Structure formats: C-alpha cells, structure tokens
Amino acid sequence: MSLWTDVIGTLAATLTTISFVPQAWLTWRTRDVAGISPGMYALFALGVALWLVYGILLRAWPIIVANAITLTLALLILTMRLRYGPRRSAAHDRPSPSGRTGR
Numbered sequence: 001m002s003l004w005t006d007v008i009g010t011l012a013a014t015l016t017t018i019s020f021v022p023q024a025w026l027t028w029r030t031r032d033v034a035g036i037s038p039g040m041y042a043l044f045a046l047g048v049a050l051w052l053v054y055g056i057l058l059r060a061w062p063i064i065v066a067n068a069i070t071l072t073l074a075l076l077i078l079t080m081r082l083r084y085g086p087r088r089s090a091a092h093d094r095p096s097p098s099g100r101t102g103r
Contacts, residue, residue: 006062013066020073033081041078048074 027033048071055063 009060009062013062017066017069017073020070020077024073024077027077027080027084031080031084033084034086036077036081036085038078038081038085041074041081045071045074045078 027036048067051063052067052071055061055067
C-alpha cells in the first residue's frame with residue numbers, strides 16, 4: 001500500500017470511529033436511550049465485528065484498530081440501551097376491564 005492509501009484509510013477510520021464518541025458519552029451521562037434502536041445497534045455491531053475479522057485477515061491495521069474501537073463503543077451503547085431502556089410493567093400487559101391490554 002502507498003503512503004496516501006494509509007493516510008486516507010487512517011483518516012477515514014479515525015473519523016468514523018470518533019463519530020460514535022458523542023453518542024456514547026451522551027448516553028452514559030443522561031441514561032436517555034429512548035431514541036436508540038437495539039435492533040439497529042445489534043446489526044451494526046455484528047457488521048463491525050465482521051469488518052474487524054476482515055481487517056485481521058488482511059492484516060490492515062487501520063481497519064483493525066478502527067473497528068475494534070467502534071465495536072467497543074457500539075456494544076457499550078447497545079448495552080446501555082438494553083440496561084436503561086423502557087421496561088414494561090406487568091400491569092401494562094394486563095387486560096383492562098374492556099378486554100384490551102395497556103398497549
């Protein structure tokens with residue numbers, strides 16, 4: 001690989017990885033996870049894990065480092081979403097006198 005290829009790869013990896021820091025920090029600080037989709041983050045984390053394996057197979061350090069950090073941040077956000085997300089109460093799912101559930 002040329003120097004320019006490494007520079008572009010490193011810059012791209014740095015920017016895309018850093019883009020997750022504000023979301024992770026905001027979620028950590030506020031514990032507000034209402035707008036975070038667990039399905040999207042689960043699929044995203046799986047995709048990033050596969051990119052990480054791909055980088056390892058290629059021995060491409062920008063791909064490896066960026067995806068290892070991004071996977072960590074995505075899993076942190078997903079974990080916070082699952083931990084701090086809305087909980088359904090048993091009363092919420094109980095049928096009302098009209099026969100409808102609380103949904």
